[in-house]
Amino acid sequence: MSKLEIRNLTKKFAGLVAVNNVDLSFGGDEIIGIIGPNGAGKTTLINLVSGIFYPSSGQILIDGTDITTMPAHKRTRLGVGRTFQLIHPLEDLTTIENIMIGFIFSQDLSMKIAKEKAEMLCRSLDLDRWDRSVSQLNILEIKKMEIAQALATNPGVLLLDEVMAGLNSDELKELIGLIKKVAKEKKVAIGIVEHVMGVIKELADRVVVLENGAILADGSFQEVMKNPDVIAAYLGGGNYA
Amino acid sequence: MKISPKIVIFLIIILLSIAFPFFAGPYQQSIAKNVIIYMILALSWNMLLKTGQISFGLAGFFGIGAYASVLLSLKLGIPPILTIVLGGIVTSLVASAMGMIILRLRAMYFAITTLALGEIFRVIIHNVPNFAGGAHGLILPGVIFDGNGLYTYWLFLGAALFSIGLSYYFDKSKIHLALTAIRDNETTAKVRGIDIFKYLLIVFTITAGMQGIAGGLYAQSFGFVTPESSFSGDFILLPIAMALLGGIYTTAGPVVGAIVLGVISEYLKLYIPYGHLIVYGLIIVIVILFMPNGIIGALYVKIDGRKTFGKVDQPNE
Numbered sequence: 001m002s003k004l005e006i007r008n009l010t011k012k013f014a015g016l017v018a019v020n021n022v023d024l025s026f027g028g029d030e031i032i033g034i035i036g037p038n039g040a041g042k043t044t045l046i047n048l049v050s051g052i053f054y055p056s057s058g059q060i061l062i063d064g065t066d067i068t069t070m071p072a073h074k075r076t077r078l079g080v081g082r083t084f085q086l087i088h089p090l091e092d093l094t095t096i097e098n099i100m101i102g103f104i105f106s107q108d109l110s111m112k113i114a115k116e117k118a119e120m121l122c123r124s125l126d127l128d129r130w131d132r133s134v135s136q137l138n139i140l141e142i143k144k145m146e147i148a149q150a151l152a153t154n155p156g157v158l159l160l161d162e163v164m165a166g167l168n169s170d171e172l173k174e175l176i177g178l179i180k181k182v183a184k185e186k187k188v189a190i191g192i193v194e195h196v197m198g199v200i201k202e203l204a205d206r207v208v209v210l211e212n213g214a215i216l217a218d219g220s221f222q223e224v225m226k227n228p229d230v231i232a233a234y235l236g237g238g239n240y241a
Numbered sequence: 242m243k244i245s246p247k248i249v250i251f252l253i254i255i256l257l258s259i260a261f262p263f264f265a266g267p268y269q270q271s272i273a274k275n276v277i278i279y280m281i282l283a284l285s286w287n288m289l290l291k292t293g294q295i296s297f298g299l300a301g302f303f304g305i306g307a308y309a310s311v312l313l314s315l316k317l318g319i320p321p322i323l324t325i326v327l328g329g330i331v332t333s334l335v336a337s338a339m340g341m342i343i344l345r346l347r348a349m350y351f352a353i354t355t356l357a358l359g360e361i362f363r364v365i366i367h368n369v370p371n372f373a374g375g376a377h378g379l380i381l382p383g384v385i386f387d388g389n390g391l392y393t394y395w396l397f398l399g400a401a402l403f404s405i406g407l408s409y410y411f412d413k414s415k416i417h418l419a420l421t422a423i424r425d426n427e428t429t430a431k432v433r434g435i436d437i438f439k440y441l442l443i444v445f446t447i448t449a450g451m452q453g454i455a456g457g458l459y460a461q462s463f464g465f466v467t468p469e470s471s472f473s474g475d476f477i478l479l480p481i482a483m484a485l486l487g488g489i490y491t492t493a494g495p496v497v498g499a500i501v502l503g504v505i506s507e508y509l510k511l512y513i514p515y516g517h518l519i520v521y522g523l524i525i526v527i528v529i530l531f532m533p534n535g536i537i538g539a540l541y542v543k544i545d546g547r548k549t550f551g552k553v554d555q556p557n558e
Contacts, residue, residue: 050432072431082432090425092490093418101422104415106434111415153434 001187002063002079002156003027004049009058011044011213018044019055020213026206027157029183031190033204033221035197037233041213042193043085046159050082051075062157076106081155083146085162085193089134095145096122096130102152114152121148124185125178140171144178151186158182160192164199176202209233255402262394270394274462276503277401281455282480283487283495284408285448290489291411292441293424294344295352297477299452301359304472306332306453307460308366311379314461321385322396325457332453333446340445344438356477363472378467385461393462400458404451408492411444420444479506482525488535497536 005025011018019041026032034042047053049060051072060068067075090098096118103114122130127144129137137145143163150158160179164172176199183190194200200207200221207224209217217227224230262270282299289296310328313319319327343354366373373379386392411417419440422430431437460466479502480495487498502524509517532539 052428052432071436073434073436076432076434084429088426088429090422090429092421092425097418101418101430101435102433104418105436149429149433 001028002189004080004157004189004191005059005061006045006049007059007061009045009048009060010056011041011048011053012056017213019048021058022210022213022215024208024215024218026191027189029187029189031179031183031192031203031205033200033207034191034193034210035195035200035207036210036216039212040210042210043161044213045210046082046161046191046193049075049157049159050080073105076153076155079154079156080159081150081153081157081188082159083143083150083161083163085165087142087146089142089145091134093134094130095127095132095134095137095141098134098145099130099148099152102149102154106153118148118152121151126174139166140175143167143175147178147182151182151188155188157189157191160190160194162193162195164194164196172196172199179203258398259395262391267390270390272504272507274394274397275507276499277397278455278459279476279480279483279503280401280496280499281404281451281458282476283483283499284404284492285451285455286480287484287489287491287495288408288411288451289444289448290484291417291420291424292444294347294441294445295349296355296445296448297352298355298359298449299480300472300474300476301355301362302332302336302449302452303456303459303476304359304362304366304466304468305335306456307466307471308373308379308456309453310457311381311460311466312373314381315379321461325400325454325461328457329450329454332456333450336449337442337446340442344441344445359472359477363468366472367468374466376468378465378470381461381464384464397458397462400454405492405496407447407451408495412492416440416444478521482521484535485525486528486535488537488539491537494535494537501536 003025004027006022009019009022022041022045034045036042044053048055051067051070051074054069058068059066062075062078062080065078067078067080070078090101093101096115099118099121100111100114103109103117104111109117119130122128125144125148127141127148129141134142134145147160147163163179164175167175179190179192180203182188192200192203204221207217207219207221208215209224209227209230211233216233217224217230219227261273265273282303286296286299306328309331310321310324313324313327314321339358343351343358346354367376369375384393385396411420419430419435422433422435423437423440427437456471460471480499483498483502484495485498486502487496488494502521506517506521509520513520528535534541
């Protein structure tokens with residue numbers, strides 16, 4: 001059971017404030033939905049937490065440890081896992097090898113044990129073509145592989161960046177079920193960035209709305225959807241209608 | 242216990258290599274030693290290429306190893322075999338210090354920097370007459386094993402087998418996964434827990450050490466070093482051509498490439514003096530255009546019946 005705390009986090013790209021003074025914490029086996037219009041700073045927030053960028057100011061803590069200036073691979077060891085909006089598979093490795101690297105490099109397991117564990121993980125995710133090269137997988141299998149890759153690092157907090165993009169409705173249902181199962185079985189806190197509201201409604205225990213880098217609303221799905229600020233952010237304010 | 246035919250073939254090749262001097266003349270042996278020098282360079286270059294980084298620093302490290310070995314023999318009187326190993330270690334130390342700085346660079350910036358650094362070593366040695374002989378170089382009182390061809394050949398063969406073993410280990414261990422991940426996508430590699438800088442530094446240091454050992458072998462077997470011959474551009478171009486011809490990202494590729502191109506180059510020097518460089522160029526162009534996975538890649542397709550090998554033309558079902 002891990003806990004992620006984000007305190008007064010700000011990221012500026014030259015003149016643009018991509019993430020503006022964000023305070024957010026979640027943990028346990030909570031699933032938290034992060035939504036917001038395009039350019040709201042959702043992916044930047046994930047990049048800051050996983051160590052792709054470093055923040056301009058503010059703090060990030062996992063289980064009380066300050067990881068604000070820590071390099072990405074060390075954060076992974078402390079339990080920060082993520083997937084990518086634009087899929088990033090390692091094309092010269094097979095599917096199983098893609099998953100093994102998490103076990104090997106963040107949990108220091110041997111090749112043999114990593115392989116066994118990766119096969120078990122594949123089975124639990126219904127990903128049975130693990131000996132194939134990544135380029136032979138379909139889009140759902142690649143998404144599952146990315147989730148498996150992240151789970152192999154034994155995350156306490158898993159950040160899923162638009163993991164549903166490009167899936168049809170059947171595939172969507174399957175992946176939603178899978179994420180629910182993962183959260184419950186692995187006791188991992190999940191932060192899920194998503195544009196498909198149905199997915200957020202189905203999965204999220206709590207929803208955070210970002211706009212222009214700042215938190216606009218934080219609460220249950222129903223609460224957030226009724227919030228007039230959120231409606232204005234998505235549909236435009238009454239004054240301009 | 243079942244013995245696989247692969248191991249049998251491998252053992253036969255090793256035995257034949259050990260027995261080679263008994264049925265080959267001195268000229269063939271000198272070709273073999275040349276091939277081995279380039280084989281070690283090609284293997285080490287390919288090992289670093291697995292991370293996606295192209296190094297043109299081979300000649301620089303080759304020269305450092307050669308000079309370190311000769312200087313240790315001359316100034317401290319250390320036995321030649323030991324100085325070859327120590328030369329490799331000195332080269333590794335220099336490379337790790339350099340790597341701390343230049344391994345933050347990528348792609349062509351890294352390639353150009355390694356080329357420039359190799360050249361800097363040559364210029365420095367060229368201009369320091371009292372310590373390393375300046376432009377005249379240094380001459381050893383005698384060559385290794387007092388010129389005993391048999392022992393010299395076996396020493397070279399040992400170095401080649403050591404390099405092949407190291408490269409094979411890099412292909413089969415977790416290092417292979419780390420390096421390939423770094424080449425494919427650094428962002429994915431680091432969020433999955435791979436310490437990119439650490440692995441780059443390890444590979445850079447080890448491969449530079451191999452290049453230094455090759456330099457030491459070369460210097461001790463010919464008994465001299467000069468800035469122009471020990472830092473020669475041949476030690477950059479030929480190994481790269483060999484690795485490309487044989488097939489990159491494998492261990493067998495640079496080995497096969499070094500043997501094929503190494504033997505061809507001897508005949509080219511005989512029949513087309515001064516024109517052989519053009520032929521190397523043509524070979525490289527033809528291989529890249531028509532056989533991007535090299536000889537080994539083409540063989541895999543034939544033997545295994547695989548449609549493809551490596552990254553090129555992966556079929557989508």
